Amino acid sequence: xxRTEQRLLxxxxxxxxxxxxxxxxxxxxxxxxxxxxxxxxxxxxxxxxHFILVxxxxxxxxxxxxxxxxxxxxxxxxxxRLTGGTGALQQTIWVFIxxxxxxxxxxxxxxxxxxxxxxxxxxxxxxxxxxxxxxxVIGATINGATLWLRVGPLxxxxxxxxxxxxxxxxxxxxxxxQSQLTFIQRKILGIELPRAKDILPLLxxxxxxxxxxxxxxxxxxxxxxxxxxxLLLYITTARSSWLVIGFVLLILGGAAATAxxxxxxxxxxxxxxxxxxxxxxGFQVVQAIYGFAAGGIFGTGLGKGNSNxxxxxxxxxxxxxxxxxxxxxxxxxxxxLYGLVITxxxxxxxxxxxxxxxxxxxxxxxxxxxxxxxxxxGVSGALPITGLTTIFxxxxxxxxxxxWILIAILFVLQDQDHALSNITTPLSDDQTRAIKL
Amino acid sequence: xxPQLNKLAIGFGAVFLxxxxxxxxxxxxxxxxxxxxxxxxxxxxxxxxxxxxxIIVSGQPVAYSxxxxxxxxxxxxxxxxxxxxxxxxxxxxxxxxxxxxxENLLLxxxxxxxxxxxxxxxxxxxxxxxGSVALTLDSxxxxxxxxxxxxxEGAVVAIEPRSGKILISASSPSFDANLLxxxxxxxxxxxxxxxxxxxxxxxxxxxxxxxxxxxxVFKLITxxxxxxxxxxxxxxKIPAPATYKIPGTKNTISNWQNAPCSAxxxxxxxxxxxxxxxxxxxxxxxxxxxxxxSKVAAAFGFGSNFDLPGSVVKSLVPETTDxxxxxxxxxxxxxxxxxxxxxxxxTAAIANxxxxxxxKLISETFAPDLTLLKSLDSNVYNRAIKPTTAAALNQMxxxxxxxxxxxxxxxxxxxxAGKTGxxxxxxxxxxxxxxVAFAPADAPKVAIxxxxxxxxxxxxxxxxQISGNQLAAPIAQRLLVELLGRK
Numbered sequence: 040x041x042r043t044e045q046r047l048l049x050x051x052x053x054x055x056x057x058x059x060x061x062x063x064x065x066x067x068x069x070x071x072x073x074x075x076x077x078x079x080x081x082x083x084x085x086x087x088x089h090f091i092l093v094x095x096x097x098x099x100x101x102x103x104x105x106x107x108x109x110x111x112x113x114x115x116x117x118x119x120r121l122t123g124g125t126g127a128l129q130q131t132i133w134v135f136i137x138x139x140x141x142x143x144x145x146x147x148x149x150x151x152x153x154x155x156x157x158x159x160x161x162x163x164x165x166x167x168x169x170x171x172x173x174x175x176v177i178g179a180t181i182n183g184a185t186l187w188l189r190v191g192p193l194x195x196x197x198x199x200x201x202x203x204x205x206x207x208x209x210x211x212x213x214x215x216x217q218s219q220l221t222f223i224q225r226k227i228l229g230i231e232l233p234r235a236k237d238i239l240p241l242l243x244x245x246x247x248x249x250x251x252x253x254x255x256x257x258x259x260x261x262x263x264x265x266x267x268x269x270l271l272l273y274i275t276t277a278r279s280s281w282l283v284i285g286f287v288l289l290i291l292g293g294a295a296a297t298a299x300x301x302x303x304x305x306x307x308x309x310x311x312x313x314x315x316x317x318x319x320x321g322f323q324v325v326q327a328i329y330g331f332a333a334g335g336i337f338g339t340g341l342g343k344g345n346s347n348x349x350x351x352x353x354x355x356x357x358x359x360x361x362x363x364x365x366x367x368x369x370x371x372x373x374x375x376l377y378g379l380v381i382t383x384x385x386x387x388x389x390x391x392x393x394x395x396x397x398x399x400x401x402x403x404x405x406x407x408x409x410x411x412x413x414x415x416x417g418v419s420g421a422l423p424i425t426g427l428t429t430i431f432x433x434x435x436x437x438x439x440x441x442x443w444i445l446i447a448i449l450f451v452l453q454d455q456d457h458a459l460s461n462i463t464t465p466l467s468d469d470q471t472r473a474i475k476l
Numbered sequence: 477x478x479p480q481l482n483k484l485a486i487g488f489g490a491v492f493l494x495x496x497x498x499x500x501x502x503x504x505x506x507x508x509x510x511x512x513x514x515x516x517x518x519x520x521x522x523x524x525x526x527x528x529x530x531i532i533v534s535g536q537p538v539a540y541s542x543x544x545x546x547x548x549x550x551x552x553x554x555x556x557x558x559x560x561x562x563x564x565x566x567x568x569x570x571x572x573x574x575x576x577x578x579e580n581l582l583l584x585x586x587x588x589x590x591x592x593x594x595x596x597x598x599x600x601x602x603x604x605x606x607g608s609v610a611l612t613l614d615s616x617x618x619x620x621x622x623x624x625x626x627x628x629e630g631a632v633v634a635i636e637p638r639s640g641k642i643l644i645s646a647s648s649p650s651f652d653a654n655l656l657x658x659x660x661x662x663x664x665x666x667x668x669x670x671x672x673x674x675x676x677x678x679x680x681x682x683x684x685x686x687x688x689x690x691x692x693v694f695k696l697i698t699x700x701x702x703x704x705x706x707x708x709x710x711x712x713k714i715p716a717p718a719t720y721k722i723p724g725t726k727n728t729i730s731n732w733q734n735a736p737c738s739a740x741x742x743x744x745x746x747x748x749x750x751x752x753x754x755x756x757x758x759x760x761x762x763x764x765x766x767x768x769x770s771k772v773a774a775a776f777g778f779g780s781n782f783d784l785p786g787s788v789v790k791s792l793v794p795e796t797t798d799x800x801x802x803x804x805x806x807x808x809x810x811x812x813x814x815x816x817x818x819x820x821x822x823t824a825a826i827a828n829x830x831x832x833x834x835x836k837l838i839s840e841t842f843a844p845d846l847t848l849l850k851s852l853d854s855n856v857y858n859r860a861i862k863p864t865t866a867a868a869l870n871q872m873x874x875x876x877x878x879x880x881x882x883x884x885x886x887x888x889x890x891x892x893a894g895k896t897g898x899x900x901x902x903x904x905x906x907x908x909x910x911x912v913a914f915a916p917a918d919a920p921k922v923a924i925x926x927x928x929x930x931x932x933x934x935x936x937x938x939x940x941q942i943s944g945n946q947l948a949a950p951i952a953q954r955l956l957v958e959l960l961g962r963k
Contacts, residue, residue: 274480274484277477277480329517331502331503331507331510332503332511332516333507333518333519335504335507336503344518345517345518345521362499362503370499374492374496374499378492382485385484388477389481394477397477401477401481401484404484405484408491412495415495416495416498419502421494
């Protein structure tokens with residue numbers, strides 16, 4: 040009956056309630072009603088999802104939901120601390136929508152075969168979603184980036200949903216053309232090169248990434264798509280030549296974009312020396328770095344830092360706020376939780392019953408890994424700053440919904456692959472328990 | 477696909493390790509140097525979490541921290557703009573000044589001397605508390621000095637000659653330090669912009685952060701140089717015509733009113749000081765040379781920064797072989813520049829038998845539990861002139877007040893020694909009015925300097941001693957009465 044998950048969710052909910060109470064006490068000095076209501080609501084949402092898993096996907100992994108839930112709940116707590124009750128309530132509603140979307144997939148998606156049947160349709164849909172912000176009327180430009188769709192009161196980032204659709208599209212395409220892409224034409228300098236016509240799809244992805252970079256000024260998404268495509272190609276073919284080709288294309292594209300476009304160049308300059316212009320272009324990164332330093336090993340304590348000095352602390356820079364208030368210890372815990380989710384995805388890929396299933400799970404692992412790397416590396420000064428949101432944590436709906444859809448797809452994969460291997464015997468609780476509490 | 481996935485997992489793990497290493501670098505190894513960067517506001521905000529110690533004058537706090545209900549735990553309060561310049565301010569955005577800056581570690585509770593207290597606070601679990609600093613200032617005299625300066629630009633410095641304790645260090649115009657210490661960032665920013673845009677420059681501590689032309693008060697140093705040279709005594713006769721032609725040049729120096737300093741056309745050195753005779757001193761300057769004058773000036777502390785919170789600007793006597801310049805230097809013109817504090821030290825040294833004491837503003841420091849940490853000793857800075865020279869100058873300065881140009885400094889029943897000065901800066905501009913004094917002349921307890929920058933009347937002829945006596949001497953007299961009344 041998924042006891043492990045149940046117990047971990049109780050623990051998650053208690054930790055979340057405690058974090059809200061601590062924030063109320065340290066930042067406000069009194070307990071507020073909303074400080075109780077939000078943790079209770081979140082607990083309710085996660086337990087609801089747990090029961091859906093019990094009913095529809097009993098064989099799915101039991102650590103995945105608590106790990107994603109504690110990250111999501113920590114995000115809401117930090118948003119509560121940084122922007123107050125209204126922002127936290129809004130995010131709670133997005134959590135609800137995200138888990139409803141994920142639940143719909145658990146209930147309605149029979150298996151992943153339907154996803155793998157028409158890869159070109161998915162890829163086309165992904166491209167359309169990417170281009171959607173340029174549509175008249177509903178497309179919108181916010182903060183200089185054309186990434187948004189306005190639907191009534193909501194602002195959506197279709198690129199986030201494009202990620203989901205494109206992962207599926209890539210996986211389907213690669214599964215279909217696996218043997219062809221593995222074919223080696225010749226060796227140059229010890230590198231096994233594929234046939235020229237087989238490189239074409241990768242070149243298309245490369246071109247699309249550059250268009251995103253230039254047209255939408257979205258360095259993060261651009262990098263994410265291209266690097267994901269390269270890594271997926273490698274997994275499909277086991278040919279490291281794809282990594283080499285990808286790396287060369289990345290350097291070429293990056294160098295050209297840096298040379299030609301000011302906004303890309305500026306990002307790189309800030310990255311090279313954020314302290315060159317502390318009050319100007321480097322302000323955000325430097326403030327974040329000061330936040331890391333102020334946090335030290337154990338952090339200032341929830342509600343006791345000065346994370347509000349960092350612009351967009353609750354969205355793009357939420358990891359810096361966590362590192363300031365929860366310290367290196369808290370930041371490491373968050374990275375480990377991401378590591379757990381990604382490991383589960385890789386494991387799902389490893390036990391996949393078909394190349395397509397494995398590739399979807401791999402794609403999810405790669406997407407999540409790259410997003411964590413780009414955002415955590417970016418806010419801590421190790422990589423250039425991009426506009427990517429920190430998955431599960433950042434304020435904002437689109438990314439959260441998309442991430443939970445990916446988690447739901449993982450559940451579907453785990454359950455169906457497990458089900459296929461154990462058609463006759465139903466699973467005992469012990470078999471799906473990964474750790475004993 | 478498993479081998480590739482294994483490699484992928486290993487690669488991901490390695491990259492996460494790098495991320496973790498970078499975080500460790502930022503949050504552990506580099507944290508200290510990042511926290512100490514001047515543009516890091518977080519560290520300044522942290523100061524609001526400390527129960528910062530008080531700065532105490534005459535037993536009463538003039539700067540202290542109060543607990544607030546707002547975002548910050550404590551807010552700094554200052555009692556009066558009269559204390560702003562020596563005490564300074566602590567601003568989260570614009571840094572610190574004065575004693576607040578110089579004694580920051582002690583006030584914030586992070587000084588090494590407070591290590592025991594910090595350990596105790598750690599056990600208590602309370603907010604960090606800082607130590608306190610007591611100043612040498614005399615509270616009511618300081619307030620009175622600031623009040624007497626009024627809206628004029630100037631400074632008053634009073635020193636206890638035997639100890640070097642600064643009793644008054646007033647500068648006008650001043651400002652309300654609360655405006656920069658407020659926890660309301662907007663008020664703070666607006667106040668700061670107003671202060672730096674203000675043409676009267678209220679941020680400047682005129683007592684020792686700026687030098688001025690001294691005019692005739694500098695004649696004390698010229699006279700000291702003459703006496704120290706052994707070629708002159710207080711009774712040496714010096715020609716004192718209405719106009720002195722500088723040898724080897726076409727330049728002349730005149731007395732005000734263009735009259736000789738005495739009927740005979742000759743004065744003693746004592747009379748020359750008493751009536752502030754320009755022609756006699758110009759001749760002295762040419763005969764002594766600026767080298768001898770600046771040597772004596774250096775013995776009094778010219779060219780030194782001393783060791784005061786906020787640091788003292790160096791006073792300066794140029795060295796030259798040009799006769800005309802030597803003549804001007806001797807009467808405190810040309811490029812001679814002094815701080816009010818330096819003139820107070822010269823005056824105090826004359827009162828203290830020629831010994832310059834190290835000026836001090838801080839008398840005691842206290843731990844957070846108010847136990848005494850340290851009581852600061854009085855130290856000799858330098859034996860500037862011989863006791864006999866000092867005694868002669870003392871007599872001359874008494875003559876200034878009793879018979880000469882400093883009549884407004886007289887106090888019934890107390891012998892006062894003084895010297896007037898009216899320093900031209902440029903023709904047409906109002907001169908600086910100076911008065912230096914000490915009292916009682918036979919057993920000196922207080923030396924004082926009053927300087928009103930551009931405070932003299934413009935309608936008086938050059939070299940007139942009227943401004944010094946009319947404007948500065950009454951302030952000095954009033955403050956001497958105040959200080960001696962309780963000494």
